[in-house]
Amino acid sequence: xxxxxxxxxxxxxxxxxxxxxxxxxxxxxxxxxxxxxxxxxxxxxxxxxxxxxxxxxxxxxxxxxxxxxxxxxxxxxxxxxxxxxxxxxxxxxxxxxxxxxxxxxxxxxxxxxxxxxxxxxxxxxxxxxxxxx
Amino acid sequence: xxxxxxxxxxxxxxxxxxxxxxxxxxxxxxxxxxxxxxxxxxxxxxxxxxxxxxxxxxxxxxxxxxxxxxxxxxxxxxxxxxxxxxxxxxxxxxxxxxxxxxxxxxxxxxxxxxxxxxxxxxxxxxxxxxxxx
DNA sequence: GTTCATGGACTACACGTGTAAGCCAATACG
DNA sequence: CGTATTGGCTTACACGTGTAGTCCATGAAC
Numbered sequence: 001x002x003x004x005x006x007x008x009x010x011x012x013x014x015x016x017x018x019x020x021x022x023x024x025x026x027x028x029x030x031x032x033x034x035x036x037x038x039x040x041x042x043x044x045x046x047x048x049x050x051x052x053x054x055x056x057x058x059x060x061x062x063x064x065x066x067x068x069x070x071x072x073x074x075x076x077x078x079x080x081x082x083x084x085x086x087x088x089x090x091x092x093x094x095x096x097x098x099x100x101x102x103x104x105x106x107x108x109x110x111x112x113x114x115x116x117x118x119x120x121x122x123x124x125x126x127x128x129x130x131x132x133x
Numbered sequence: 134x135x136x137x138x139x140x141x142x143x144x145x146x147x148x149x150x151x152x153x154x155x156x157x158x159x160x161x162x163x164x165x166x167x168x169x170x171x172x173x174x175x176x177x178x179x180x181x182x183x184x185x186x187x188x189x190x191x192x193x194x195x196x197x198x199x200x201x202x203x204x205x206x207x208x209x210x211x212x213x214x215x216x217x218x219x220x221x222x223x224x225x226x227x228x229x230x231x232x233x234x235x236x237x238x239x240x241x242x243x244x245x246x247x248x249x250x251x252x253x254x255x256x257x258x259x260x261x262x263x264x265x266x
Numbered sequence: 267g268t269t270c271a272t273g274g275a276c277t278a279c280a281c282g283t284g285t286a287a288g289c290c291a292a293t294a295c296g
Numbered sequence: 297c298g299t300a301t302t303g304g305c306t307t308a309c310a311c312g313t314g315t316a317g318t319c320c321a322t323g324a325a326c
Contacts, residue, residue, distance in 0.1 A: 009312090011312075011313060011314085012221075012225055012313085012314090013313075013314065013315090014313090015225050015226065019228070028273095029273070029274080030272090030273080044315070044316065045273095046315080046316050046317070047314070047315050047316060049273080049274075049275095049316095050314085050315075050316075051313095051314090051315095053274085053275080053276095054312095054313090067322095067323090068272085068273070068274085068321085068322055068323065069272090069273060069274080070273085070274075081226075082226055082227070082237060083237075083241060085222070085225070085226045086222075086226065086234075086237060086238065086241070089218070089219075089222045089226075090238075092145055092148050092218070093148065093214075093215055093218045093219065093222075094215070095152070098238060098244065098248070099244075099248050099251065099252065101219075101238070102235065102238060102239075102252055102255075103252070103255055104215060104216075104219060105219065105223075105231060105234070105235060106235075106252070106255050106256060107255075108216060108219070111231065111232075111256075115231070115232050116256050118232065119232065119235055119236070119239075119256060120253060120256055122235075122236055122239050122240075123239060123244075123249050123252060123253055142282090144282075144283060144284085145283085145284090146283075146284065146285090147283090161303095162303070162304080163302090163303080177285070177286065178303095179285080179286050179287070180284075180285050180286060182286095182303080182304075182305095183284085183285075183286075184283095184284090184285095186304085186305080187282095187283085200292095200293095201291085201292055201293070201302085201303070201304085202302090202303060202304080203303085203304075267326100268325105268326090269324100269325085269326085270323105270324085270325080270326100271322100271323090271324075271325095272321100272322085272323085272324090273320105273321090273322090273323100274319105274320090274321090274322105275318100275319085275320085275321105276317105276318080276319075276320100277316100277317080277318075277319095278315100278316080278317075278318095279314105279315090279316095279317105280313100280314095280315095281312105281313085281314090282311105282312080282313075282314105283310100283311085283312075283313100284309105284310095284311090284312105285308100285309090285310095286307100286308080286309095287306105287307085287308080288305105288306085288307075288308095289304105289305080289306075289307095290303105290304090290305080290306100291302100291303090291304090291305105292301100292302090292303090292304105293300100293301085293302080293303100294299100294300090294301080294302090295298105295299085295300080295301095296297100296298095296299090296300100
């Protein structure tokens with residue numbers, strides 16, 4: 001189940017579209033556009049359509065004709081894309097060093113008491129349990 | 134010292150150049166190119182020069198003529214750029230939610246016991262010392 | 267059935283980015 | 297001093313990206 005498919009490069013704006021698709025699929029262009037405009041009313045339907053087409057061409061999405069309209073489906077999982085983007089970011093901005101990166105985030109943003117606790121718990125578990133659901 | 138200067142958008146490749154500059158400045162183009170090729174021999178001097186010029190135009194670097202050559206100096210600090218890039222990444226990939234992001238990294242990469250401890254310490258301090266002006 | 271609206275395909279276009287080459291002036295070398 | 301070299305300035309060019317508009321077919325509304 002881990003075919004390690006090559007994740008295409010997803011641009012900034014394309015990420016928004018992908019997230020709209022991941023939010024629930026299969027989904028028609030209309031539904032996706034609805035989600036996009038809900039989050040940000042400045043989205044232009046035509047723009048969204050162009051992005052959808054590009055994502056299909058890139059191999060990030062697939063579609064299936066359903067009558068006169070398409071239903072889109074992701075070909076790459078959010079996990080995969082998140083992993084790829086994170087890796088790239090880590091490399092580019094922190095030269096690949098994880099600790100400075102984590103330090104930066106923990107420092108830069110105030111975490112609530114709860115978040116800290118949860119994160120701490122995550123640290124504990126990550127070591128002892130290392131299990132992947 | 135915190136003029137909060139607008140950080141220009143630094144592209145992937147430009148990051149490499151900036152890091153070479155941050156590594157020690159002022160530095161001549163020659164020195165910078167040396168550092169770049171040291172890290173990655175495929176760097177072409179002309180390409181590096183183009184990038185330097187672009188970074189100057191963008192306002193990320195400044196230079197001062199020193200005889201027939203320039204010495205470059207960053208106009209934006211690594212801290213600033215790291216912060217900006219991190220913010221953008223966090224927004225794009227994790228919708229701005231810090232915790233899932235941290236969770237992802239803690240999960241995805243195996244941290245050594247020491248790193249975990251350090252990170253945990255960081256969490257403790259972050260809270261107890263939370264000096265927020 | 268004719269018309270309008272909806273949805274997809276194709277086209278447009280400027281700016282960013284990666285990757286250099288060509289040109290020109292000053293300097294170092296002989 | 298003349299020449300080769302070095303370093304900067306200008307130009308090139310293809311592909312990616314953000315942002316749409318136009319064209320065309322099909323289904324919905326009358």
